[in-house]
Amino acid sequence: MAAEEILLVTNYFPPEKGAASNRLYSLAKGMEKAGFKVQVVCPMPNYPTGSIFKNYKGSFYKNEKDNTITIHRLWLWASNSSNKFLRLLSMISFSLSLTLFFFLKKKPTKIFIQYSPVFVGFTAVFWSWIFGKKRILNVSDLWPLAGLEMGVLKKGVYYSLLEKMERFCYQKSNLLIGQSQEIITHAEKHSETPTFLYRNIPDFSPPEPSDEQLKKTITLVYAGLLGVAQGIFTICNTINLPDHITFHIFGAGPEAEAISKLEKKNIIYHGEVDRLDLHSKMLTFDIAFIPLTNRIYGSVPSKIFEYTRLGLPVLYFAGGEGGNLVEKKQLGWNIPASDFKQLQSFISNLTKEHLLEFPKKKVQERSLKAFNFEKQFEAFIKQIESV
Template identity: 60%
Template sequence: MQKEILLITNYFPPEKGAASNRMFSLAEGLAAAAYKVKVVCPLPNYPNGNVFKEYKGKTSVSEKTSFGEITRLWIWPSNSANKFIRLLSMLSFSFSLVLFFLFSKTPKKIFIQYSPVFVGFTAVFLGKLFSKKIILNISDLWPLAGLEMEILNKGWYYSLLLKMERFCYKHADLIVGQSQEILQYVSDFEKEKTTFLYRNIPNFKVSIPKEKLASDEIKIVYAGLLGVAQGIFYLCQQISLPKNVSLHIYGAGPEAEKIKLLQKKQVFFYGELERDSLHKELYSYDIAFIPLLKRIYGSVPSKIFEYTRLGLPVLYFAGGEGGNLVLKEALGWNIPVNDLSALQQFINTVSNEIIGGFPSKIVQERSLLAFDFKKQLEGFITSIEKI
């Protein structure tokens, strides 16, 4: 009898980003391991908060793929900064999930992407109600992350989210976390719970980086979500670039328009590219920049794995476990989070000689050795087959 699994996620291609890339790679990997995979997700709408053109006007869509079946459910999308509107958006997909479970046949094992909290809670509740084996994938420690980013304040709403979070941990049969910090946090509440470390390791073919032509210009690149947490607009305002250093920005998000209009020499904005096209562009840069304005407990940006797999050494400015990984695996430089003077000092003194300490081919080899998608997937499959 063929093994089956249902993946429930708020993000999935054609949406871009770490969560959708991770879920797609997981779906492909499970299918390659002889699983029949079903994916349930909202109609594509991230990060712009509008349903993609080809899906507009539809309440649900079923698609057959190389790895299995995708069911895209109705959502009232929004990327509004208003918490109430965002809550309504999450509840709309939760409502669609309830209808899906009531009227669809679902596999015994379900893999739930958490957060958002309300979506994760709804999926776990339905999983228990229908006697499913629940694999809870925790990529962010909400609501704690919201508190650290000052999106949330302590009060009744925060307390409600905490109760929902603990409910999810309690009723999961297996906890999967993207960082050791996440697993440690969960173990403080559920000491006997089985856990598995599943990092955001990408699964794409790579080319061996070519030796770059000698140049006096040092090109730093940022590619990803352009949001408040990443702080690219703020950092462009605060940091001065020497004549031999330029910053190149790719991506989309709430701050994209402000960055586009930013009048600053040696800062270049290119907008959003498809992933394959972006990878081709990234090979031409010297350093990949990974910033967060505040250290978020449990966060290990997927850009570490993505950039270094391409052979780019990283300038890490986000704190926590990610910085320790960069240093441990010798993948670049770790600047203390929010230490603008240390960041400015690095930019002022960076040189071809300093970059030469991290040759592209060596960075790629270290990354591929330290972060092996196939080996991680094999360990994950062993874990889910035990529950």
């Protein structure tokens, strides 16, 4: 029996770094391991710099292989500008390339579509529907609602258009995969498409953490995108760190340059680090910090699952479903999003004794029990096969 074919459509894929590209790469490799013949279609790598990576510049199409996975890389006009119109042009440019791909390339029966961005998700769902393909929609955040809550979108004609595109994607899909229960609840209000909850649990062998406390200082660490939604620059300028606490920052993004120029002795910016190298570095810190500037409905940062799998207790400052998970599974401390007064109070009073509340070994044990990758992925593959 020939292996079943599936095409993954995504706006992010390695060699780009970040949670989205890591998640889609893990899915592609997992599907390959499960026996699928996997193809991926994505733009030329450009995230987060907004510039096409060196080895891909000047190309309109590239075909690559990763073991048995075929990767189709398409042209786009890359931009990470803060200008909304320029970002929209960049998304539309990839949507146009994706449209040509659907007309010119032979496609499998099943199409797995990463949503958002909205325009990319809509383009993939529309042409998959037109060509009579089975459509599996992977919803990792609720655009345009998330944009409204972050203040980057306002209600009006453009917002209404995005909402109609979102509803079309939900209604015309054969299966909807949601990364949080809030996403599932939202989608079920607007369509009768079957749903499946698939949390962003990472797949790596966790190292054994150590609970030895030899350092005099307490170390907080943030690793990830340095953007407006995460608000790291604002937090650095708002919160006063006691002498016994240091804050270490890893990552890249729009705020990276401003953060690198901060002249605060307790704040150390390390730049961007390879994911595997980052894991070994993370083990040396005491607490993982996970913030969002506003509580975003549907958002559950994958950092919760990744860093607790390493054994790090989390200081969660983002609200919503993620905060409830941290409390319910006893993985760290939950402070309401945007409550800088409470965050300052917690940090000012943080001592070594507080770390005893959530020992690393116990955090890792709870995380592995609550978020079992193998069990979830097995159920996920059964859902994909049933479409």
